[in-house]
Amino acid sequence: MTTNARLATPVMAAPVMVPDHRHLGACAHCDARPHSVCNAVPAVDMARLAAASTTGIAQPGTCFVEEGAKADAFFNITAGTARLFKLLPDGRRQIMGFAGVGHFIGLAVSSTFTFSAEAIDHVHYCRFSRPRLRALLDDFPAMEQKLLEVTSSELVAAQEQMLLLGRKTARERLASFLIAESRHNAGCHLPRRQFALPMTRGDIADYLGLTIETVSRTLTRLRHEGLIEIPSAGDVVILDRDGLERLAEGLT
Amino acid sequence: MTTNARLATPVMAAPVMVPDHRHLGACAHCDARPHSVCNAVPAVDMARLAAASTTGIAQPGTCFVEEGAKADAFFNITAGTARLFKLLPDGRRQIMGFAGVGHFIGLAVSSTFTFSAEAIDHVHYCRFSRPRLRALLDDFPAMEQKLLEVTSSELVAAQEQMLLLGRKTARERLASFLIAESRHNAGCHLPRRQFALPMTRGDIADYLGLTIETVSRTLTRLRHEGLIEIPSAGDVVILDRDGLERLAEGLT
DNA sequence: CGAGCAATTGAGACAAGTCAAAGCTGGTGG
DNA sequence: CCACCAGCTTTGACTTGTCTCAATTGCTCG
Known part of the structure; x- marks a missing residue:
């Protein structure tokens, strides 16, 4: 039995929410834009994109996504790195990956998150509520297409990791x-x-x-x-x- | 070292290709339709869907998708079951999953397949060439949306399997x-x-x-x-x- | 400088792997 | 109809890679 007693009990983040409505052009200068699904939205519609999201910061060691919690939002990391992981009840932990700038988190069909995300350093993120993201995707099919590409790539990476873990x-x-x-x-x-x-x-x-x-x-x-x-x-x-x-x- | 000497050297299938152009309504009666991304295409456009694909049968034990081969097509299984797997050079094998009726295979961003698919029993499939699928997805955004849902679900399943394999x-x-x-x-x-x-x-x-x-x-x-x-x-x-x-x- | 945490190193235990030998089972042909 | 083969499955005896437990070292920061 592989009991990792060292686990840090995940602490829920008390996020600093900053509505971006004052700076509608924020997305245009975003560091994550070139690496993110957001670049599927044309420059003309940056304001629309900015209006759909709020930004936040997760302190090191805090979880901004928790497995099992209601998946009511999606996150796009704009700075820092997070670990994505699942836990067994006795504390055994499997890290699914490390999410850096531009990484999209929380695309679940299910109504709850299937893993937790914990900030390693200071993580800056954009948060899209589910209905707002849905509206964006409906208006910008290129974004949905990009999201499919990104998700496919993650699936390929996950399968490579399955080979690693299994064999x-x-x-x-x-x-x-x-x-x-x-x-x-x-x-x-x-x-x-x-x-x-x-x-x-x-x-x-x-x-x-x-x-x-x-x-x-x-x-x-x-x-x-x-x-x-x-x-x-x-x-x-x-x-x-x-x-x-x-x-x-x-x-x- | 975990050498699986038992591996059956994958045999490439000599597929039986049947152009479906004679029966444009074939898709309407497809067993896989209720379980597949194809049901995102409205009934009216069934002929369009049927025209975009050809059908084939893979004999038990034959591979109809090979890791590393050019990913020029996508497959939708309409009958039977296939194992999806990756191999290491010495024969160690990791099965990524079992694909049954309605399962979509080969959605790769990369130009080559990242795993092999081998028929367990007689596998009937629909084959969509890449450009034809792209055209379909452009015409039916609902299909692309469905594909994203399916891919997300597979990613969730893959992550659950990573927990299993790792911990x-x-x-x-x-x-x-x-x-x-x-x-x-x-x-x-x-x-x-x-x-x-x-x-x-x-x-x-x-x-x-x-x-x-x-x-x-x-x-x-x-x-x-x-x-x-x-x-x-x-x-x-x-x-x-x-x-x-x-x-x-x-x-x- | 010492507390606290991360990383390293060592010794021994154990879960799963390897090698080997029987059972089963289903298909084929005499 | 049954003997026989081939492949799959089960079981046993032994080995080993990785884990566990424990001690030590190294690094960072107040």
Whole structure:
């Protein structure tokens, strides 16, 4: 039995709500716009978009979406990073992913959220009530199309993670994770040789279906094998990308 | 290392293609229609729908979608069941799910399929070429909306499976699986007490991230504990639904 | 400088995997 | 109609990768 007693009991956020009606052009300068479904709305209709949403900030460690709660709104992250996770009653946690700038959360057919979202650092978000989002989607089919694309991509990523969780060894999981992180946020650039891991070992463990100890041990082993370097706990350098990629695919 | 040497090397199907242009009303009588995204197309436009697709049959054990192949078409299953899976180079297999009547396959943003689909029994399907589907979706926004709903639901299911694969024990996985199967195909009825498992132990194992032996042993254990009965390898009776559900959620 | 938390490392336990040997079952052909 | 084969399933004995428990180290911040 894998009981993670270390779980932080999720604290519900007391969000700072800022109605955006004063600055109808807010969306036009949004940092998230280029990475978000919002860019499916033409520039002319920015005011319409801004009017449909309110913004808020979730403090580090607070949940702004809770599994099981009424799914009455959708969130678009404009700054910061959140962990998305599900819990078992005894505290075992599975992290579904990390949501960064531009990530859309809460697209549920069901009436309740199926996972929780907790701010890692200060998370800024836009909040769309369900009826308002529905109205937007009806008016801008391009946005619905974009949303379908994004959701499909997430499904593909989820299936890749299912392969990882169901069939890969601890070494392979870490290799896959590091390769993915090295590409993450690299934008149109090449995957990076060095990069930061903003999450804790506990987060990595709960994302990869392992324990903290196994994550730590496995990273040390990859280091001893000369595949990576770890300047500090939060930073990684990839020394042998080919080797790491082969490992991630299950070869050797 | 979890090497599944038992893998059947996927055989590419030699599909029986039947252009449907002679019977423009085919879609109106389709068994899959009530369960499929196609029902978003109004009855008046059935001919349009039928013209956009061709039908085919995949023989048991053949793949009609192959991971890595060009994703030039979408499939809608009208009869039979297929397993959707990903493979690692050494043969380890993870089944993403079982696709039955009405299931839509191949909605990829990427240009290649990200998993394979193999017929378990005789699978009848409708095939839509990519451009034709795009045209349909543009003409019938309701279909795109329906597709988004379906994709969202699949994402929710995939995340539930990630929790199972990452954090549940073998007993909990089997309990979750049996509960899910008992609801499956029950339609609007109550979950069934007795039901068939159309897939092999190997399929169940590869779906739950376990081995055949563990699946078998765990089922016998659940039987000895009085939670289930197994009249034959392909049939299950749930004796203690509450107990099984509690187990599936990780309690006890 | 020391409290508090995250990360590492070690030793031993255990759940699930591996290897191997029987049972079952359903289909085929003599 | 039955013997036989082939594939699936079950069961047993043993191995092992990962988890658990526990101690230590390292880092950050008041």
